[in-house]
Amino acid sequence: MTARPDSGSPATDALARVLARAAMAAEEAVGGYAGGVYLRSRTDGLLRLAALDGLPGRLFRPWWRMHVNRPYPVAEAFRSGQAVHLPDAESAMRHFPQLTAGLPFTFGSLYEPVAAGDERFGVLMVLRPATPGVAVRPADRERMRGIAARLAAELTAFTASGVPVVWDGDPFRPEPAVPLGGAEAAVDRLAQAVLSTDRQGRIRYANAAAAALPGAQGRPLLGEVLWEALPWLGHPAYEDHFRAVFMAPQPVYFVAREGHPPSGRWLSVGLHPGPDGVTVTLGSPASVSYASPQESASSADRSSALYRPVALAIALTEAMTARQVSAVVTEELLPAFGGRQLAIYLLDERHLHLAWETGFPRGFLDRFDGVGLDVRLPGVETLTSGRPLFFESMGHLAAAYPGIPLDTHVGARAFLPLIASGRPVGSCILGFDTPRSFSAEERTVLTALAGLIAQALERARRYDSEAALARGLQSALLPHRLPVSEHVVTVGRYLPGTVGMDVGGDWYDVTETGPDSLALVIGDVQGHGVAAAATMGQLRSAVRAFALGGNAPEQVVRGTNRLLIDLDPGQFASCCYAELDRTTGRVRAVRAGHPQPLLRHPDGRTEVLDLRGGVVLGVDPGASYPVTEFVLEPGALLALYTDGLVEQPGKDIDAGVERLRAALAAAPPVPLTETADRLAGGAGTSGHRPDDIALLLAWRTGAAG
Template sequence: MEAAGGYAAGVYLRSPTAGLLLMAVFTGLPLQLFRPWWRMQVNRPYPVAEAYRSGQAVLLPDAESAMSRFPQLMAGLPFPFASLYEPVTAGTERFGVLVVLREATPGIPVGTADRERLRRAAEQLAADLTALAADGGRVLWEGDPMGVPAPPPEAGAEGARRAADRLAQAVLSLDREGRIGFVNTAAEELLGLDGPHLRGRLLWEALPWLGHPAYEDHFRAGFMSGEPVHFPARRGRHPPGQWLSVDLYPAADGVTLTLGTSAKPAYAPASRTRQGPDSDSDADADADMDVDLDVDGYADLDVSADEASALYRPVALAIALTEAVTARQVSAVVTEELLPAFGGRQLAIYLLDERHLYLAWETGFPQGFLNRFDGVSLDVRLPGVETLTTGRPMFFESMQHLAAAYPGIPLDADVGARAFLPLIASGRPVGSCILGFDSPRGFSPEERTVLTALAGLIAQALARARRYDNEVALARGLQSALLPHRLPVREHVDTVGRYLPGTQGMEVGGDWYDVVETGTGLLALVIGDVQGHGVAAAATMGQLRSAVRAFALSGSTPEQVVSGTNQLLIDLDPGQFASCCYMLLDPASGSVMAARAGHPQPLLRHPDGRTEVLDLAGGVVLGIDPEASYPVTELRLTTGSILALYTDGLVEKPGLDIDVGVERLRTALEAARPSPLAETADRLISEAGNTADRPDDIALLLASRTGGDP
């Protein structure tokens, strides 16, 4: 933290739950103010997750750069600050992420020296964790983060105390972690507590009424932005109705907090009480920020991490839903953002189709329990059906309340609360959403309002996703029809092709391969990649594949084939470009003429196993320059050799140079058995096929010369 000029720092580590990072340690700021960020899913669009996924540092010098790249982060922390994220890795082992927060430097990037210091710190941490693992330690984090305290705050010089004691205004001095140091006499009198009772304690432990979630954003702003912050706060219910003005004056070494009496503001935060099945919900709903009193008469706020998260989670959910493309992605976002916001543990989403509700997503329910409700008709009396048909959300504080309202309904073993939300988009029914909780609980009026509003956002996202899914099905069908279903069988040559769609977004791209018998005894090997994804990319791919086949069948040279295809793409002007590699092989002699347009270099495995990356001359990608030229390279394929043509999806990984991926592929081809060729193709593509998160599609074409003239 000090080396990088920060005022706070922390470390995220892997947890026993796959895909979940947990904050392990944190220092420099009050830990409880950052409860919403204690847990971090690695697939979410946050800088911590991005650094972990990519293996590359994420450096955000100011709020503008953070907003442009990670709007969800700024939705929860809308303050001017800088943040640095360095992955903690050792070889292929990813332990977590080192985080440093510091003052913003608008328009000035993070300097090289700071980046190097941060990198060295992460490397040292990775080395220590590697050594720990080698000694049998389990390098995973479970539970809440650990605070790393700064030195205990000092009471200050006697002269400063006397000066502060002359003030009628209550003054407290806090360190950067929120612990109370100095307390003047006016503060002791106003709070009814003496200095020893306050000094050395966290502010929110000593004065729990300041720990209400409604005030957390004010404290975050004061501690992170460095600017003064002013807000009114209600001091629980002791004495009744007392409001205080709270002023924060932050500096690099701490924060000065002043308190003064104040009239009730025109606007006061509404209640966020958690009502149990026996609570007086009407009375509680009318109270302003109702809290319980402990035995000393001071407010005892039972504020959970989930409740603190609820302050920003709805905004984060709304932003995340705009990025979700498929229905599955929408459901995953709801699981990761909505459930933690309200302390839920179960989620089910049903979608409407032909007047029946079908289970589209579930998590947390006993296995198989929801199967009996899959495909239910809209005339069945079930809460999940009636919430959609009436358009009215339904809240049950316990399973007993649910059973009383719907006698005979099958219940799982859980006794917790349930919320049934209608999913209606622009007046059209989409489905219903069920939230389940482990224990009985009430739903405050504002929670009901927020949940209902979020249900509308979820419905809009699902409606959009279903249209998108339909387009995906169309694109997949189009792509399947355009890719070759079988490759020609020729003497002296074996060919094998493989294709894998991407798993992000449309999951359909413009990669293609082909093998064309030219009619002159020669065999054309083709591979290409159209920029982009979706129906447009697949359609452009089909046009290019047809053009290449037409040129090849006409007896054109490789240079003529690629140049003609380039001109065709420019004439079509689809707003896309494409890369391509075209090889004309004589199976009998093994001679090859190759032309390349911005495509990755092929690999050649020699009969003795030695494998090299070819160095074919080439031109720019197709569709850019009508005057582009595409020189031809000649080579010979000896008996037992294998040519490997591939698209960049096979060798590109986020955060890694493409040369690293090419070398990995070369090594794999060198180590593979030369036959059968289909087994070699499966081996080369298997690693990519087992990756759940592929941003690009993959095409692979292998050609092996099995005989012919020496």
């Protein structure tokens, strides 16, 4: 059956078919065996797999959702706007170790951003056989670019017709034009079960012995998905074997216990891949040189379980805050074990407080928020005892803890202690929709993963404390009030970055340097954190001291440059300094590696000023900084800003400057506070700002203002 998008509307169906055609065209063009298209979703920063061809969707569910900030090639291509080409496993491991940890197979892959101008729709992806040591050919790169460009044009047409090009459902999987059946009649005489599936796992042929397998119940299997027809083959311990055979051309052999839950005889399973599908053989394990079926099954379990902690560990190293750690656990841990609910409680002053939840009924967990360590609850006792607790059903949980409130789910529960280096951090609850058992391997892996999660949460706590210190330091160093001056109105704005949650070294200041003169300065110290904030404070004080000492603009910047080199060799900063005569409007400006300011004339015409500049501060002790003079007329507005306001990942900074220029031209200068809010808010509405933003506006009112 063809998988349809959730909405089922004609427009969405048409969009799905366009995406599927592009994926299949890209496969054919570059010799791939699978392809797909990721599209942006209605959730900010989240991509979803919208179309998939050549792979069974069930096996790759953990990769259906992809955040644009994750270290995966799909996210990198979307974020940067540049294609990503991985010819083999070595290149994938070198550049994207988390991808290799989750899919440790030999394959090549190509990722092409789908964009039209500034409009980024998603990413076109193709998987193909690896070419070890041989880079992707220019012809294949060009073919991918061409198909992505044609797809972008089609998606632009959808947008123009009012159809939103977003995706929030499961991936659309086209029905391949492969007839059912097609195997030799002689195979029916074999005692060994033989099945043939297409590249999406649908059974295209099954011999007579296959119909006798547990789960088949003698019914025709043609057209069914393998793991739905024979559910015991869908055990998590075997998923990596199936992923391997769909991702790489080598045969795979393992043993599996038939029945659901697995309880019958042991069978040897052979998976034989081809360009159009996979042949599956199931028979007695005696013909395969395993030491014993039980040993082989345990080996398969261990092999499958190995990549879960590896993938999660790599992802946790990049999580900086408790919320990011919890999001990683949701994205990596739940799919690996088939979980649907997650709750994380953190310990604070002998009470557990709910820090993260997903999948539970709304408000159900509120009653457990803030419970003390003396309360008899599994989430408390797993932490106080240091032992994980596993319940195969909610009935087992209720029997162990009579009277405990239960939610509407009937499935299994796992309660894991979060302990880092002997220090209690909290507890983690995993929920499952249906009852299930936990093998010894799964219990061991989940317990180990709980330790990794605890370490990451403890690190996040320290980071949050350091970040709070840096933000407090920065808040103390930035001006809380700008001077009120005759004939000139000034307004400043600062927005911290949200990616990584580190404070930066952006600053601005306004200083009265004489009866009629005003010094305007804006700067950006390299780096983030406490060190950058401290350096910013030192530079702000230095600029103010040099300005109040009666120095000319070029002397102020030269002196600050030498001071930075003496204070912190290797640190550098950009800066723009302007001295304004409030009476005449004459401006003498100096620029040190900083973005060009904007000037809005009284008639609304807005231009990017061309100030001559010198190198950034902190590099050359003998650097010179030329002065540029211009006049700020009555009614004119000068805008100084840092690059966080105009830079966007994967886009030319000139495009950002032009957007800011157009916004300033369209904004009335009065009241100036609203203008500042509008300009800063245009970039501040983005949920993912990689850098801080500082903005300083100066409006000359004139003698009558």
